[in-house]
Amino acid sequence: MFVISDSNIFLIEKVAHSKDIFIEGNTNLIPECDKQISRDCKNVLILLSDIFYKKFNIINFKNYNSEGIFKNEFKIIDELIKNLSERGLEIYIPLIPKHFIYKDKFSLYFLEKESPNLFIDEINNIFCKKYAKNENVIFLKGIGELSPSISKTYYRFSSIYDKENSNMILDQYLEYEKSVLIKKNKLIVFDLDNTIWKGILGDDSIEGVRMNLSDPVGSVFNNVQNILLRFKEKGFLLAVCSKNNQELALKCLFKNSSCLFSDKDIISHRINWQPKSENIKSICKELNISLLDTIFIDDSDYECDEVKENCKGISIFKVPKDIYKYPFELANNKLFYIGISSIEDKKRTVLYKNNQKRNEIYKSLITEKGNKDKWIKSLNIKLELHKLVLGSKSKDRVIQLFNRTNQFNLNGKKFNVISLNEKLIRNSKYYFGTIIDRIGSEGLISVVGFRIVRKSIFVENYILSCRVFGRYVEESMLIPLFDNAIKIKSDIYFEFKDTNRNNVIKEFIRNLTNNDFYLSLPEIIELKIKFSKLPITIINSM
Amino acid sequence: MLNKKDLDNIIILSINEILENPDKVGLESFFTGPESTIESIDIVQIIGFVEEKLEEKGFEGNDFLEKVFEFETLKFSDFSDLIEKEINT
Incomplete structure (x- = not known):
């Protein structure tokens, strides 16, 4: 982690060390300070305090009600966040704490007018609004309100980051990191x-x-x-x-x-x-x-x-x-x-309700003719395939799908922005599928990731939303993989890992590969012909 | 009233609380100056810790930061003497 701060952070490094957090360096918040951050660094902590907001233009304060008037004041931080985001770094920003010390003209202005806390709330609001859609920015609760016991440290070192406050911020960082990994219920x-x-x-x-x-x-x-x-x-x-x-x-x-x-x-x-x-x-x-x-x-x-x-x-x-x-x-x-909720989250109940309609159609058709293919055909499913690249707008949903999918997940792999970016920068190729049928759109429902080593394809990730399992999507998603293998005349290895929760994919791949998680070129050609005849329309946008 | 032994105990307590390797440091180790191995961050914290402990015992308003740096070098035992002198004046 790299720390950028507007004030002295004399204890952060030491506290971080006691929590096994490696701080590779720190710098003051100045233009182009991001250039000091090494290529290997993965996340940045930006600490802002009264030093930051005391640089604001006092005339503007009288009308503070929109972010527009603070444009100049936010210039350095805007530039910094833009540069850090482009590098794919995770940016942690604790909210600016409410300060008990208002010792200059600016502070007096606010003390006379109204609570100075309102101004700090306003700055935090602007921060949250500005960067809410930036997938790299993670806001931490921060210190909140400073305790008067900090005053000795503050006056001696012009810093609010004593041992207690450094602990508080780093604990929030660790808690967030942990929360990303905890199991999420559905x-x-x-x-x-x-x-x-x-x-x-x-x-x-x-x-x-x-x-x-x-x-x-x-x-x-x-x-x-x-x-x-x-x-x-x-x-x-x-x-x-x-x-x-x-x-x-x-x-x-x-x-x-x-x-x-x-x-x-x-x-x-x-x-x-x-x-x-x-x-x-x-x-x-x-x-x-x-x-x-x-x-x-x-x-x-x-x-x-x-x-x-x-x-x-x-x-x-x-x-x-x-x-x-x-x-x-x-x-x-x-x-x-x-x-964090995505658009898919907000309409999840609708997606499942649509699924229930599909199942009702299925049941009526099964009763009539016992024909699954007829049901699938009646749904008029269109599977659209896209290449996943660094700048893909769907990256958030891909990460979320990885982190939520357990039953149809080749090896239980979970991702965050950084680990996914790393995959995409290296030699791995990823593509995803979205589906729509006559009942409605299911959105992004599957991702396949593979790499080619010499004359073999290694499937390192394959996930599918269980909502759509059993509608030939799991078979159709493999067609681009087979096309690649046929083109370079290679075989395919599925890098399966038993997680005790991924039995659905285990059975699917075992049936596909006769239990050995491996497909030879003749087997691939045979499956490609078979899967191409399935009653699904594939739109290849890769 | 705090005697010299009480003050030494507070200083030993601060060494144990603040320093990462307190075993190598004792009252006769150098606290400040060129021969001191204590990091400046830790010196400041130790002073703050001692001031806090003194406050808990009713000795409020002491500021040892400037006083400590009036001396070119101090051992922990000297620091203890300095405190004793200040609070009993």
């Missing part, structure tokens, strides 16, 4: 009674259950519903599993003005008297989502225990006994951490 299955409303529907009736803002307990559950809907917006799928009367429960859920859910929000439901574990397994099977990526929310110890026992690997969130803690614990539990 599906939330929740109970109804005493979970999204207070009361038991069968006993209390629709009028009797509480989820209305007009009463304190109802407000808690109204807030819980809001949090669940926010999780949906971030990319989680929501499903209901409840022991209840289905007709009554659906009426309360979707046709009750106090309840915030609509049928578009809930991807699937099982409302019956069967064991909940069986219902959850059935929901996961329907959505093609692993139990390992699923969270179950319920208020009953018994139900939580039954599900935990019979749905191996599922995560459980039990409603706290003190319901006033429920919204906070739900909103802050790490199980629900999903990272």
